[in-house]
Amino acid sequence: MGNLVWHDLSRLIAITASLYTVWSGYWGLFYRKFFWDFVGGILRNPGGLQPSPKVIGFINVIVKAPVIQILAMIVGLGLLALEWPLPLFKGTAIHRSMPLRIIILLVQASLTVLYYQGTNAALYSLIAAGAYTRAIMLNETYEEAKSNRGQTGAA
């Protein structure tokens, strides 16, 4: 294999996952559904799926009020700001931290896996987290700011 820099690859996957998260969270505001409501739920015609009373807690934060969706969007936007990155984060210690990214990705995955639109985002977040783990295992580090280097052809 060539010299694959894993954190460059996982950055791209994480950006995809976060974009998916934000988009799915947005649609989750209008079409609210707890992904796992089929567990113990009853399908009625007409009436649709009636979730089991045991999962009422999830129904409250996803269907009654879209709390999980909004949280997921916030986390997704936050990770996008970190990964793209927003000029604010460029060159900071936070921007160079891979463990932090893994934690955010895991949080993002566990939020998105709860609602109907978010499962693919959860899957991609886990893939990105796995790739970051691989990067840490290989002792990859972020390059220092390139501002010290002269531009080619200048001078």
Added chain:
Amino acid sequence: MGESWFHREFLTPRRLIFNVLFYGLQFFWFGLGWYLQETDEKLAALNALTWSVWTSRGAGLVLAFLAGLLLLPMLRNVIRVIRPKLAWLFPADENIWFHRQVAYSMAFWVMVHTTAHYVNFINVERTQVRTEYALQIHYTQAGGITGHFMVLIMVLIYTTAHRKIRNQCFEAFWYTHHLAFFFYVGLYSHADGCFVRDSTNPDYIPSFPFYSTEHCLGYESWRFTMWPAVLYFGERMYREYRARRSTKLSKVLVHPSGAMELRIVKPSFKYTAGQWLFIQVPELSRFQWHPFTITSAPEDPYVSVHIRQVGDWTHSLGERLGCGPSVVAAMTKTAMKGVEKNEDIYGTRGEFVELDSGTLSRPLPDVRIDGPYGAPAEDVFDNEVAVLVGAGIGVTPFASILKHIWYRQKKGNIGSLRRVEFFWVCRDAPSFGWFQTLLQEIEDAQFDPNFLRINIYLTQKIGEDMLWNIAVNDAGADFDPLTLLRTRTMFGRPDWKSIYRRIREAIEIGQYLPGSNAQLKTTVGTYFCGPGVMAHAIKEATLQHTSKNVIFKFAKEHF
């Protein structure tokens, strides 16, 4: 890029036509898919889902169209055959660019299609137009399974195809891209679940395509979009067959600058000057194909490529051939000494060393080549004057072209070509030592001193010491101190406007082409290979200096 996005996309006629056609067609298919769904009486039950089902069907039709288009630019051999006839119609060298545009559009329509389906299925569950869970459609039916699977494959393919990843690790990109096979399997079976139907249950039949088209009312787009895939598969098989035809690595020459020249004998391989090929060494990697420019002329009894040891594959090739970095370093040293001792009238850069298979501990490895691809440079001979401009690494195709011109010159068969101006613009000439050797041979072989003129421009910044060296040592020497050619090296970037002005003026007063009448029209063809910014500057210069008697043509080649 100096010009604005708007200027590039809308005010350039060809690009405007492309944009209108490409994006216009996408919206046309979207509208058609939407319209056919909305007005289909048979699908009234589905149409209860309203806009989301119309959107998903429309976007689905666009995606079928795009997925069919996606493979067309990758039919390399088909493109090579049709390009001489259709070069005026579309830029055949921009095939990868087109492939990318299709892919970007696909990403957009996938988002539309998937989002619409998420809405569709949740509404199916809510209204129970069909008695099933949303997740059953998503994860137990063909449409849902293949759909989720294809999106996952797209995530992997797109992220590994990013320029950064591709440059770091070509293999990651190359192998992941072959997931496209499964992508297309998914694509062609996407409708097998018979989601679009007028019956209560899917109407499966035991014969191909395993669902009845009487009740499964999809657009049947696979009937059209499968042909590019069939063609592409056929092409890959053909390439495999062609690569397996008898090929022998006959010689390996190591040039002092570290470049390895592989001379390969393959009787079935026919090519023209300026083309390129893929090379594979099964012993190093059974699957990797690496592109290289052909540096031999079609008249040569062998096919040669010059390989510099820069990447991991080329390094391991060097090790395998017994000319790893240490060997090359030692050789360069002796070669440099040779220059000092050499009392010959020539100060050469030291001779190349042939690696004789008899003296090697292991025999030369098997190689396979696939090709040729790219533009033939035959139309060089249709001009009276050819201006060849190579910048940086873009100079490599001209090795073959110059050799080819030289062969034809010997045979007295150079068409209307009267003069050749060769420009080589590079940052540091010494890194292309092998090319200098080649230029030297060609320069020495010239019997008409005016036929070929070599102009070398060195754009690197030179230090004060070097400046003094050149100023003092250069004066009165037979050979240029840097390139050891008779031709003097020039410094800085070439001033294209004045170069073309001089050519035009010289032609107009009849000085440039002795014996040609000033009244006659003279065509000057420019062939350029290198970065886009320079292409732009040269093109501007050619346009500015075209006059009644002198026509400047310009071709940017990707070779």
